[in-house]
Amino acid sequence: MSVLVYLESENNKFKKSSYEALSYGKGLADKMGVQVCGVVINCSDIESLKAYGPDKILKIESQDLSAFSSKKYAHAIANIMKSENAHIVILSSTPDSKYLGAHLSGVTDSSFVSNVVELPESISPFTIKRTCFTNKAFSLTEIISDTKIISIASNSFGVIENSNDSLAEEEIDIKSIDSNQRILNIEKESGSVTIADAEIVVSAGRGLKGPENWEMIETLAETLGAATACSKPVSDMGWRPHSEHVGQTGKPVSSNLYIAIGISGAIQHLAGINSSKVKVVINNDPEAPFFKAADYGVIGDAFEVIPSLIEKLKAR
Amino acid sequence: MNILVCISNVPDTTSKINFVENDSKFDTNGVQFIINPNDEFGLTKAVWLKESNNATVTVLTVGEQSVEATLRKCLAIGADKAIRIDCPANDAYSVAKEIETHCEQVKYDLIICGRESIDYNGGIVPGLIAGFLDYNFVTNCVNLEIEGSKATFSREMSGGTEISECQLPLVIGSQKGLVEESDLIIPNMRGIMMARQKPLDIVPSQGVNAKTRDIKFNKPQAKSEVKLIKADELDKLIDLLENEAKVI
Ligand SMILES: Cc1cc2nc3c(=O)[nH]c(=O)nc-3n(C[C@H](O)[C@H](O)[C@H](O)COP(=O)(O)OP(=O)(O)OC[C@H]3O[C@@H](n4cnc5c(N)ncnc54)[C@H](O)[C@@H]3O)c2cc1C
Ligand SMILES: Nc1ncnc2c1ncn2[C@@H]1O[C@H](COP(=O)(O)O)[C@@H](O)[C@H]1O
Numbered sequence: 001m002s003v004l005v006y007l008e009s010e011n012n013k014f015k016k017s018s019y020e021a022l023s024y025g026k027g028l029a030d031k032m033g034v035q036v037c038g039v040v041i042n043c044s045d046i047e048s049l050k051a052y053g054p055d056k057i058l059k060i061e062s063q064d065l066s067a068f069s070s071k072k073y074a075h076a077i078a079n080i081m082k083s084e085n086a087h088i089v090i091l092s093s094t095p096d097s098k099y100l101g102a103h104l105s106g107v108t109d110s111s112f113v114s115n116v117v118e119l120p121e122s123i124s125p126f127t128i129k130r131t132c133f134t135n136k137a138f139s140l141t142e143i144i145s146d147t148k149i150i151s152i153a154s155n156s157f158g159v160i161e162n163s164n165d166s167l168a169e170e171e172i173d174i175k176s177i178d179s180n181q182r183i184l185n186i187e188k189e190s191g192s193v194t195i196a197d198a199e200i201v202v203s204a205g206r207g208l209k210g211p212e213n214w215e216m217i218e219t220l221a222e223t224l225g226a227a228t229a230c231s232k233p234v235s236d237m238g239w240r241p242h243s244e245h246v247g248q249t250g251k252p253v254s255s256n257l258y259i260a261i262g263i264s265g266a267i268q269h270l271a272g273i274n275s276s277k278v279k280v281v282i283n284n285d286p287e288a289p290f291f292k293a294a295d296y297g298v299i300g301d302a303f304e305v306i307p308s309l310i311e312k313l314k315a316r
Numbered sequence: 317m318n319i320l321v322c323i324s325n326v327p328d329t330t331s332k333i334n335f336v337e338n339d340s341k342f343d344t345n346g347v348q349f350i351i352n353p354n355d356e357f358g359l360t361k362a363v364w365l366k367e368s369n370n371a372t373v374t375v376l377t378v379g380e381q382s383v384e385a386t387l388r389k390c391l392a393i394g395a396d397k398a399i400r401i402d403c404p405a406n407d408a409y410s411v412a413k414e415i416e417t418h419c420e421q422v423k424y425d426l427i428i429c430g431r432e433s434i435d436y437n438g439g440i441v442p443g444l445i446a447g448f449l450d451y452n453f454v455t456n457c458v459n460l461e462i463e464g465s466k467a468t469f470s471r472e473m474s475g476g477t478e479i480s481e482c483q484l485p486l487v488i489g490s491q492k493g494l495v496e497e498s499d500l501i502i503p504n505m506r507g508i509m510m511a512r513q514k515p516l517d518i519v520p521s522q523g524v525n526a527k528t529r530d531i532k533f534n535k536p537q538a539k540s541e542v543k544l545i546k547a548d549e550l551d552k553l554i555d556l557l558e559n560e561a562k563v564i
Contacts, residue, residue, distance in 0.1 A: 070443075070453060095474050099455050102440050106447015111409050111527035112440045127531060132436050133342075136333040137535050145409075145527035181452045181482035184468070194475040200564070224564060236497050242458075243472055248329055248434055249353045249492060257563040268329045271434075274536070278561045280553070281542070291542050296556060300547030309550050316554065 002035040003028050005054070005090045006077060008097050009043035015197065016159070017092035019052055023160040024152050025090040026053040027119050039080060041065050041073065046169060053162030057169045058084070064176040067183055068096050074104040075177040081108065081147075083172075091151045094196050101151045110147035117156040134248045134271035153275060154196070154254045195246065198227035200257040201276070203246060205231035205269075207262020207283065207302055211239035216306045217261065223313045229253065231263050247272035262302050265290025282306070317371040317462065319362045320424040322415060322441065323390055324352040324405075324433040325383040335533045342435075342533070351386055354430025356393075358490030360500055361460060362428055363394035369462050371426075372396050376418065378411045380404055384516060391511035392503035398514065403521035406529075408436070412444035413524040419449055424485065426467070431456055431489040439489065446487040454480065455489030 005025035007018040022038060029036035035055040040046065042065060046057055058080055065072055077089065077100075089104065091097040098114060105112035115131045117138070126143045131153060143150075195201060202221040208214065214228075221228045228244060235245035246253050248271040258276035262283060263269060270293050273279070281294040284301050291297045298305055327333070327347045334343040351359065365371040375390040376399040377383045387398040401414045419427065429442035439455065446453030452467075458477065459470035468481045469488065503511070545553045557564045 074447065095456055095472065098439055099443070099471075102438075102443020102455070103447050103453055104443075105409075105440070106412070106444040109448070111407070112438070112443070113528060114438050114440065132530075132533070133327075133333045134434050134437055135536075137335070137533050139530045140532045140534075142529045142531050143527065144525075144529060179452070179482075181454075181480055183478060183480045185479045186473075186476055187479070188476040196474040232497075242493050242496075243477075245492065257557065257561070271329070278557070278563050280557070291544075293539060294542045295539075295561065296553060297542045297544045298547055298550070298553060299544065305547050305550070309553070312550050312554055 002037045002055070002084055002086050003032070003088045003090060004077070004081065004084065004086045005036060005038050006097065006100065007038045007040050007043070007049070008092060008094055009040070009045070012043050012045060014043060014045060014048060015092065015094060017094055017097070017154055017197070019159045020154070020157055021090050021092040021152060022049060022052040022054060023162065024119070024157045026162050027157070027160070028088070028090065031119060032123055037084060037086070039077060041076070046167070050165060050167055051161050051163050052159070053164045054167060055164065057167060058172050059169060060172050060174055062174060062176070069179060069181065070099045070103040071179050071181065072177050073100050074107045076174045077104055078108050079174055080172060087147045089149045091149070093151045093154055098151055101149050105149040108147055108149070110149055111143055111145045112149040112151070113141060113143055114151040116150050116152045131275060135274040136271055155256055155277060156254070156275070189243065193221070193225060193227040195227045195229055195244070195251050195253060198255050200224050200226035200259070201229050201246075201253050201255045202226045202259045202261070203229035203231070203263060203273075204234070204261040205263030206233050208234075213303070214240065216310065220306055220310050223310055226259075231269055260290055261306065263290060264288050265293060317365065317369050317426065318422070318424045319365060319371050319373045319426045319428065320419065321355065321359050321362050321373060321375045321390070321395065322427065322429045323355050323359070323375050323377045323386060324430060324435070325349050325377060325379055325386045326352045326433055326435045329353070329434065333535065339533050340531065349382075349386060351389060352430045352433045354432060354434075354489070354491050356500060357492055357494045358428035358430060358488070359390055359393060359395065360495045361490065363501060364495070365462060366394065374399060376401065376415065378403065378405050378414045387516055388511050389503065391514045391516070392507040393501045394507065396514065398516040399519055400516065401519050401521055403523070406526035408438050408440035408444060409527040410524040412441050412448060414521055415441070415445055416448040417522050418519065419445070425465075426462070426484060427451070427487045429487065429489055431491040442487050442489040449485070449487070452482040452486045454486070457488040457490050458493030460488065460494060
């Protein structure tokens with residue numbers, strides 16, 4: 001019996017969200033008095049995991065798994081669950097990990113609970129807190145089934161150091177699964193930081209007046225190492241790509257810092273970004289509803305505030 | 317080609333979220349229910365495939381009688397037929413099991429779900445259906461082309477778009493991008509009249525047990541008052557973000 005944590009990686013580096021998932025797995029395993037094992041597919045940076053307390057790393061090196069495939073990965077992890085007699089799998093909530101988690105629960109005929117924000121309140125019965133109604137509420141959910149697949153909301157638990165130097169490593173052989181699903185091409189976006197992985201998101205709305213004014217938004221994002229995002233009408237009008245649309249019907253944001261510029265703060269927008277830790281609102285209308293949801297606010301014209309803010313940040 | 321669109325009946329996006337019965341149940345009082353927005357993109361795509369690929373489109377909801385108004389709206393948008401599996405939607409697992417059972421009786425080439433529902437936001441049901449049936453699966457789907465028995469599709473991933481192909485059957489999790497907002501079909505009078513003639517079958521449930529249960533809901537604590545910073549004192553903002561919030 002152990003808690004498995006799937007550790008997503010890209011280009012031989014673990015995602016930061018994987019360290020958070022591992023921290024969570026360690027916390028859960030301690031609470032249950034069992035071991036925590038990391039599952040690693042094609043990544044050799046095992047050293048970097050030590051700080052977060054895994055007992056064992058199960059390593060898969062496989063040409064067949066060189067590109068992410070939810071089906072192949074799900075079957076690989078399902079096999080490890082069997083051989084390790086593991087009933088709990090923890091994943092992060094990146095797009096790939098959520099995709100995989102749902103598929104894995106189908107393959108293993110078990111339940112998947114996503115958007116989890118805390119360690120279980122109790123282990124027996126197994127009750128866990130998750131967000132629902134697009135961050136407008138929390139649910140304390142009991143997971144009845146023995147096998148549990150759990151994905152944790154980004155930045156909800158945090159990365160917690162818990163060093164373990166006596167880390168065991170084991171190479172796992174998996175037999176491949178046939179799939180007629182084949183990747184033809186991957187088009188990478190030019191922006192360097194993605195919304196899903198970003199610590200900081202700089203987001204702008206209709207208050208910016210037109211697509212030609214986004215240069216200062218991009219510069220601000222670049223200065224902060226942030227991802228750029230936008231409100232729904234901005235992507236609907238084609239000012240920005242729809243991959244930047246955040247909110248209830250767009251991408252969810254749960255960054256550490258969310259900066260909203262010229263966005264009014266409609267309920268559908270707030271729903272999708274509410275789980276971000278700290279919110280800064282810049283708007284020239286003191287009545288904008290967004291100020292009610294903000295931690296810090298600047299009442300002012302974005303066209304004056306943003307260039308000045310960039311200048312001051314650069315001078316730091 | 318036979319297409320199934322799984323429809324989740326969700327509170328309108330502007331709904332105030334409240335709970336009753338000692339915070340154990342969602343308060344539906346005064347709440348307007350709509351087609352889950354992610355499902356509506358998928359339904360629109362399905363209606364397009366009727367013309368381009370000579371498809372038949374069935375919409376299905378697992379739920380109680382109150383969901384029928386939403387199913388009728390789907391028929392008015394252009395689905396050919398609706399099915400309601402008659403039981404409360406207790407959790408993602410039991411919903412997906414009911415849908416699996418139906419899909420073993422009626423074969424579909426393409427099963428369209430939403431990426432996630434905006435009420436429970438699980439993003440679970442499509443993955444479960446695909447896993448149960450051992451069908452191909454893609455979520456966050458932003459493009460889909462069907463030619464004969466081959467599907468070519470794109471999914472939004474972190475930092476880009478991945479384009480893949482596979483043989484049908486396929487389960488997708490749809491979202492905006494599969495069709496655009498401006499493509500959504502607003503039912504006209506003729507559509508609404510025709511919807512009345514279209515079949516809405518009620519199918520008994522298999523009585524699957526749920527694997528999860530909501531015990532208690534609560535709402536996030538009210539935020540403390542916003543700290544306002546003057547537009548000409550941005551140094552103060554930077555200082556607060558650096559030293560108080562510790563986020564930059
Ligand atoms: C079913 C449904 C789903 C939806 N889903 C989403 C969603 O997922 N995400 C989303 O964002 N929206 C969503 N919406 C839309 C939402 O209701 C709002 O219409 C939208 O968020 C408004 O976008 P905005 O704030 O950019 O524009 P506006 O509401 O027009 O606000 C612009 C703001 O800019 C400010 N401003 C103007 N000039 C300046 C200036 N010079 N400097 C500073 N500030 C300035 C104004 O004071 C105003 O507050 C949805 C709506 C529906 C019906
Ligand atoms: N009760 C239901 N009946 C039919 N389809 C559903 C139901 N609940 C969810 N779905 C489908 O599964 C998708 C994802 O839902 P969820 O897993 O709840 O986020 C939805 O967008 C629907 O397509």
